[in-house]
Amino acid sequence: MTSPVVADSGILLATALEDEPLKLNAQTLLTFWRVGDHDLAAPILFRYEIVAVIRKHVSRGRLSVQEGIETRDRLLSLPVSLYLDDDLLRRGYELATRFNRPTAYDTQYLAVAERLNCEFWTADERLYNAVHNDLNWVKWLGNFSSQQ
Numbered sequence: 001m002t003s004p005v006v007a008d009s010g011i012l013l014a015t016a017l018e019d020e021p022l023k024l025n026a027q028t029l030l031t032f033w034r035v036g037d038h039d040l041a042a043p044i045l046f047r048y049e050i051v052a053v054i055r056k057h058v059s060r061g062r063l064s065v066q067e068g069i070e071t072r073d074r075l076l077s078l079p080v081s082l083y084l085d086d087d088l089l090r091r092g093y094e095l096a097t098r099f100n101r102p103t104a105y106d107t108q109y110l111a112v113a114e115r116l117n118c119e120f121w122t123a124d125e126r127l128y129n130a131v132h133n134d135l136n137w138v139k140w141l142g143n144f145s146s147q148q
Contacts, residue, residue, distance in 0.1 A: 004081070005038045006113035008106070009049035010123025011141055012078065016071050017053075019062060022123060025144045029121065041116055043092070043108035044084040050075050083112045091115075099130050113137060 014026035033040065051072060058068035088111045095107035095114075106127045113120035121139045122128055128140035 002037045002039045004041045004116045004118045005033055006041050006109055006116065006118060006120040007080075008042070008109050008120075008122045008124065009046050009053065011121055012075050013050065013053050014123050014141065016075055017057060017062075022141045025141050026123070029141065029144050040078070040080040041112055041118070042080050042082060043088065043112050044082045045105060045108060046080060046082065047076060049105075083115070088112060088115065099134075101127075101130065110135065110138070 011026050011029065014020040014022050015030055017023070020026070054063065054068050054072045054075070057063040058065055063071065088108065089104075091111040091114065092104045092108040095101075095110045096104040099107070101107055106122070106124060109120055109122070110131065119137050119139055120135075121141060121144075123141045125140055125142060128138060132138050132140070
């Protein structure tokens with residue numbers, strides 16, 4: 001039986017971009033999830049974030065146009081269950097208010113993980129620091145160890 005895990009776009013982007021300091025952690029974590037028969041889940045904005053960040057890397061010369069296309073297509077082809085509905089949007093907004101977050105983008109991931117009753121893994125240390133004392137199911141990529 002598979003179990004869900006929510007991952008933000010930063011986790012997958014870290015596996016594919018050369019300048020990511022947590023690249024090895026991200027690659028190991030994805031392998032850990034595959035072996036553990038976990039299904040990746042995210043809010044619908046996940047796919048838009050992937051495309052936006054890769055485009056930014058191309059624009060800044062960190063990736064060639066061709067590398068950007070290949071990276072985009074590779075990441076977009078990964079199986080991720082995507083969620084979007086008004087209740088999640090409302091809950092993400094409530095969580096942004098509760099944790100005094102300036103936007104409700106990141107808290108959409110929290111809302112999905114809360115609904116699925118599963119862990120949420122993020123590459124965003126600031127988000128992790130803002131919520132982990134109250135939400136023990138939020139995990140930061142920098143704390144991942146293959147020994148877990």
